[in-house]
Amino acid sequence: MATSEDITKPKLLPTKILKCKNPDCKAWVRDEMSSGDQLCPMCKGPMGRSMKHLPALQKKAKPKPRKPKSEFDL
Incomplete structure (x- = not known):
């Protein structure tokens, strides 16, 4: 059972x-x-500016480019 400390x-x-x-x-x-x-993506009506308390977005790490394998690598 999860407690408030676990979540x-x-x-x-x-x-x-x-x-x-x-x-x-x-x-x-x-x-x-x-x-x-x-324009509203749902009803195409007008949109207005507002504020909302939301979690911060998680930025995804960009994958590192792979090194080309050479015939000498084992």
């Missing part, structure tokens, strides 16, 4: 988002991930 909650940071202005649509997107056209 670590991610730290939430205030993050800029774009939120759909249509009251029937609940879509939002991180500002840094938006395409710049400021």
Whole structure:
């Protein structure tokens, strides 16, 4: 059984988002991930700027390029 000590909650940071202005649509997107056209990806309505407390994004490590194998390597 997991205890509260076993489960670590991610730290939430205030993050800029774009939120759909249509009251029937609940879509939002991180500002840094938006395409710049400021149209809702779901209903194509207008988007407005807002803030939301979200976990920080994890940056993926770029894989190191492989060295070409030579015929002398064993």
